[in-house]
Amino acid sequence: MSYNINYQHIIFRTDHSFPSIPQEHKVELLSYVNSVSIDMGVRVLRINAYQNHVHILIDLPASMSLSEYVRKIKQTSSAAFNGNPNYPFFKGWAKGYGSFSVSHYERERIINYIKGQDEHHRVKTFSEELAEFFGKEKIAADKYWKQNWEE
Template identity: 40%
Template sequence: MPQSLANLYVHLIFSTKERLPFLSPEVRPDLHAYLATVLTNLNSPAVLINSVEDHVHILFNMSRTVTLAQVVEEVKKSSSKWIKTQGPNLATFAWQAGYGGFSVSESNVPKVANYIRNQEEHHRVKTFQEEYREFLEKHKVPYDERYVWD
């Protein structure tokens, strides 16, 4: 086959370091726009980005020419630098060291997008840690609780 083609959707989840509530409602729209720009520059356009005070969910179409680790590194590095310029209360901002990346089939993109869209509603009854554990278990990702949180 002479052509290399791919259609890979990823649901990416990562939190602020120690799940500190840095992501106020005021900073979120600009953060989401910034994250979308970084992803576009990586040829991995965002389908939907949403966040709550301590973590972000991103659904994006991953480029066939970059790895997930490269996307995450650039998204987190660039956005961390940007957030620190958004006010004195954000000068100590940091993302957690890790992340969760979960594959999404084309047929499930609308369902995952709807889930991401309704983050505030989900987190009225569930913590980030509870949600994240459920994702790991649902996707059969083995993990050691001692090393998941920072």
């Protein structure tokens, strides 16, 4: 019998990092992403959003690619929320995403980090957060970053 745990911390942002996720209605988006994930057979351990980006911690099944999961989440949620009156400025998602594997032993720390996004972003911008995740040296040398992630 095989056993697989593949925890992935995924981050993606709104189109042009525009703050188009209204905090008073973000539960709609989070519930939607969770529902699509369940339909895909993906277990969401924690999800949260803050104004211009989303964090998701999932357990990705061995039978599914990460890019397949993110593509489906971004495509379906973009279609569902573009034109939603509670999301008047939402125009979809930016190209790309960040993903980081998470060990079983780090899982709770990442869950708490995602849970605390509102407090976290009172003192740190999304760009500063990404620089910590990706590493400032990598960002400085990465052409893809400049084209797709800079605000």
